[in-house]
Structure formats: structure tokens, C-alpha cells
Amino acid sequence: MEKSERKIILAVTGASGSVYALKLLDFLRKIKDPPAETAVIFSDNGKEIWKYENGRDYEAFPPEKEYDSRDFHAPFASGSSDYDTMIICPASMGILGRIASGSSDDLIARAADVMLKEKRKLIVVPRETPYNLVHVRNMETILLAGGIVCPASPSFYSRPGNIDDLVMTVVERIVSLAGFDAPLHRWMKNG
Numbered sequence: 001m002e003k004s005e006r007k008i009i010l011a012v013t014g015a016s017g018s019v020y021a022l023k024l025l026d027f028l029r030k031i032k033d034p035p036a037e038t039a040v041i042f043s044d045n046g047k048e049i050w051k052y053e054n055g056r057d058y059e060a061f062p063p064e065k066e067y068d069s070r071d072f073h074a075p076f077a078s079g080s081s082d083y084d085t086m087i088i089c090p091a092s093m094g095i096l097g098r099i100a101s102g103s104s105d106d107l108i109a110r111a112a113d114v115m116l117k118e119k120r121k122l123i124v125v126p127r128e129t130p131y132n133l134v135h136v137r138n139m140e141t142i143l144l145a146g147g148i149v150c151p152a153s154p155s156f157y158s159r160p161g162n163i164d165d166l167v168m169t170v171v172e173r174i175v176s177l178a179g180f181d182a183p184l185h186r187w188m189k190n191g
Helices: 018-030 044-054 093-101 107-117 133-144 163-178
Strands: 007-012 037-042 064-067 085-091 121-126
Touching: 007 018, 007 044, 007 107, 018 037, 018 044, 018 085, 018 163, 037 044, 037 107, 085 093, 085 107, 085 163, 093 107, 093 121, 093 133, 107 121, 121 133, 121 163
Parallel strands: 007 037, 007 085, 037 064, 085 121
Antiparallel strands: none
């Protein structure tokens, strides 16, 4: 496998849907040109939800490195770092609200703030339904600041045969938005 120079951040919050993050990490580990480094951050509740929904603890595989959500000494807490993309998957409405208000009370919100201020790629994957007006306005603020909002809304044109296939429709969209070269289902292209 070739090695890219890309460094990315994956934040997993306490919203239901940690299977999206699990499958995203699995997918990134197997692509032709994986990230040189993947920083993984869990919110306090995110790690508990991960274990409950996935039936196991998170285990980092190189080049992944886990950071504590209170570690403001992490390299990507500064705009001088060379991390180019941050994905928050799943993104709770709480973290969207903190990002939209500029409140950097933990490493996830601080890293997101850095991505926005440095004009780097921030992809938030909310997993909530229905949305209320506060949620929509927070998403609007993130969009206006340069972020990407990619709701965890599966597609069906790939004819998913099981839950994993359905989850992968969202994961593939995230990977595409992040700019990785990987085989993906496209409308009317994959049968």
C-alpha cells in the first residue's frame, strides 16, 4: 500500500451511530492510499456508546492514535499543525451547538474550530432525527463557516442487502467528501 501524507482527525461523539465510525476506520485502513496518520478522539459518552453499539472497545491500529478529549496539547489543537481533514462521526447535536457557538470546551470542539479558522475540511455527520430549529441553525452556521454537513442518511441505489451495506452507503459518501481515492458506488455506475 502506498502511503499518503494526509493526516486526518476522526471524532466520535455520544450520538447513536458509532457503527458509522467503526466502518469508516475499517474502510480507511484498506484503501489504496490510506492516511499517514489518523487521530481518533472520543467524547466522554462516545466511548461508552461505541462499546454498547459495537459490542467491543475501540482498538487503535497504526497509523491511528487515540487522544483524550481533554488533551489540549494534541498537535491538531493548534492551527500550526498539518492535519488537513476532520470528520465528526457520529456528530451529536451538542457538539454541533458547541462548534457553531465557538465554544472550545474539549479537544473535539477545539479541533473543529481550528479546521474552520484555517479553512481546512471539517465534515460533520449528524445522526439525529427529527431536527429542530436549533439543530438546523447550528448546521447552517457550520455551513456558512465552511464546514460540510453530511447527515447519516443512507442511500438505496446500491441495493444494500444488509445493515453493513446500508451503513457503507454513508461511509462511502464521507470518504468521497474527504477526498480519498477509493472504489465507491455511484448513481447508475455500479449496477
